[in-house]
Amino acid sequence: MSDIDIRKVVQEELNNIAPEIDLASVDPDADLREAIDIDSMDFLNFVTALHRRTGIDIPELDYPKLATLSGTVAYLDAKLKSGKA
Amino acid sequence: MPSLGPDMEAGTLVEWLVKPGDRVKRGDVVAVVDTQKGAIEVEIYQPGQIEKILVDLDTKVPVGTPLAELREEGERLPAAAAAPKPPTTPAVAPTAPPAGPAPVRMQAPAVAAAPMTAAGGRASPAARRLAEAQGVDLSTIAGSGPGGAIIYADVEQRIGKTVAVAGKRPAPSLNLAAMRTAIAVAMARSKREIPHYYLEHQVDVTACEQWLTQKNATRPPDNRLLIGALAVKAVALAARRFPAFNGFYRDNKFEPAPAVHVGIAITIRGGGLAAPALHDADQLPLDELMGRMRDLVQRMRAGRIRSSELSDPTITTSSLGERGVEALYGIIYPPQVAIVGFGKVMARPWVVDGAIGPRSIVTTTLSGDHRVTDGHAGALFLAEIGKLLQEPDKL
Numbered sequence: 001m002s003d004i005d006i007r008k009v010v011q012e013e014l015n016n017i018a019p020e021i022d023l024a025s026v027d028p029d030a031d032l033r034e035a036i037d038i039d040s041m042d043f044l045n046f047v048t049a050l051h052r053r054t055g056i057d058i059p060e061l062d063y064p065k066l067a068t069l070s071g072t073v074a075y076l077d078a079k080l081k082s083g084k085a
Numbered sequence: 086m087p088s089l090g091p092d093m094e095a096g097t098l099v100e101w102l103v104k105p106g107d108r109v110k111r112g113d114v115v116a117v118v119d120t121q122k123g124a125i126e127v128e129i130y131q132p133g134q135i136e137k138i139l140v141d142l143d144t145k146v147p148v149g150t151p152l153a154e155l156r157e158e159g160e161r162l163p164a165a166a167a168a169p170k171p172p173t174t175p176a177v178a179p180t181a182p183p184a185g186p187a188p189v190r191m192q193a194p195a196v197a198a199a200p201m202t203a204a205g206g207r208a209s210p211a212a213r214r215l216a217e218a219q220g221v222d223l224s225t226i227a228g229s230g231p232g233g234a235i236i237y238a239d240v241e242q243r244i245g246k247t248v249a250v251a252g253k254r255p256a257p258s259l260n261l262a263a264m265r266t267a268i269a270v271a272m273a274r275s276k277r278e279i280p281h282y283y284l285e286h287q288v289d290v291t292a293c294e295q296w297l298t299q300k301n302a303t304r305p306p307d308n309r310l311l312i313g314a315l316a317v318k319a320v321a322l323a324a325r326r327f328p329a330f331n332g333f334y335r336d337n338k339f340e341p342a343p344a345v346h347v348g349i350a351i352t353i354r355g356g357g358l359a360a361p362a363l364h365d366a367d368q369l370p371l372d373e374l375m376g377r378m379r380d381l382v383q384r385m386r387a388g389r390i391r392s393s394e395l396s397d398p399t400i401t402t403s404s405l406g407e408r409g410v411e412a413l414y415g416i417i418y419p420p421q422v423a424i425v426g427f428g429k430v431m432a433r434p435w436v437v438d439g440a441i442g443p444r445s446i447v448t449t450t451l452s453g454d455h456r457v458t459d460g461h462a463g464a465l466f467l468a469e470i471g472k473l474l475q476e477p478d479k480l
Contacts, residue, residue: 039406040311041382048306060301
């Protein structure tokens with residue numbers, strides 16, 4: 001788990017939901033749901049996939065922290081590091 | 086060839102999953118047809134033995150064309166065609182025939198992607214398509230479906246990593262242009278034939294939100310519930326209590342449906358829309374309803390849906406979810422007679438027990454068919470949905 005590339009995981013899972021979107025063109029600070037047009041079911045699938053791949057528990061209360069691409073990566077990075085510490 | 090909506094005129098047979106001599110039971114997927122709504126897994130509605138295949142692969146035939154002959158249990162002569170429905174009753178024949186067994190049993194358990202008895206290897210059509218698209222040899226996969234059949238999830242699991250890394254999915258078999266044509270036909274017919282009336286009701290869903298927060302706090306993402314599941318359940322329960330909103334208008338009269346199969350409007354990226362049935366939604370515990378809804382949405386978006394799911398809805402719900410706007414006024418999908426819309430949840434000042442406070446409010450709407458009901462009955466029905474949402478633990 002230590003060498004897990006969070007950014008890559010996040011991008012892959014978003015790509016699974018929105019294959020036609022070029023994530024490189026998405027503003028990392030834009031609201032993800034608006035930027036790539038995902039609904040609550042997509043978002044739940046996204047969180048489920050992140051949980052499955054990283055083992056990180058992502059409670060609903062933390063959903064606001066996953067509002068943007070950069071926020072999601074920062075959140076998961078921090079969780080992974082604190083998990084190892 | 087089953088009719089999978091008022092808009093469908095023909096379909097192309099792309100895969101046979103049975104051969105003469107095969108025994109089939111109710112709910113088995115026997116063939117795959119390509120339609121405007123993607124590749125549809127055609128289920129059979131009578132148990133028996135396949136006598137003869139009547140339509141060859143890659144042949145396009147009009148709706149109503151018999152696909153195969155079926156010998157019914159205990160019969161010596163071939164019975165009527167195995168086509169799941171006669172041509173004169175578009176869109177609804179698969180719903181329980183009046184004399185048929187309990188509709189609950191009409192559908193094979195929806196847990197597996199496609200339980201089936203396939204000729205020449207046991208694998209669901211969805212699994213076959215995925216395997217073919219990904220170049221995976223099915224004989225190298227252990228099936229986890231009924232009787233060891235290989236289901237979609239098995240193939241997905243095998244190629245999961247590869248697909249994710251490559252950043253692409255198997256191309257959905259959905260043709261969005263064809264789907265738009267189908268929507269246009271159905272909606273134009275609806276506006277032409279159905280005298281709609283519209284009602285609106287603002288519902289306080291604070292209790293639902295609090296209940297969900299509490300429920301979901303201790304659950305892994307896989308088991309979390311969405312408010313949409315509560316909405317569907319509430320509509321289903323209300324539809325059972327108000328049967329005039331649950332059924333079909335055909336041949337100048339309304340036929341209430343014996344079961345409640347709620348059509349879930351699902352948007353498809355790129356501009357598609359379909360509303361397949363969540364069968365017996367009124368009977369499902371919330372967790373199961375949520376699981377099936379997730380499965381239904383995923384399969385619809387991936388272009389692998391079953392014939393009964395397209396033809397069975399007895400009432401439809403459409404929800405804007407967390408984004409969008411406050412209200413949605415649906416157009417009834419013929420031959421249904423009602424559609425319930427849910428707008429986005431809004432934080433609003435609200436009077437509760439004589440004091441104003443912030444509450445979460447959803448605007449619910451009902452589009453009803455005036456040939457069957459009036460605004461008065463519609464108001465009672467819509468209000469019932471609002472009432473049911475006040476006690477989420479009872480849903």
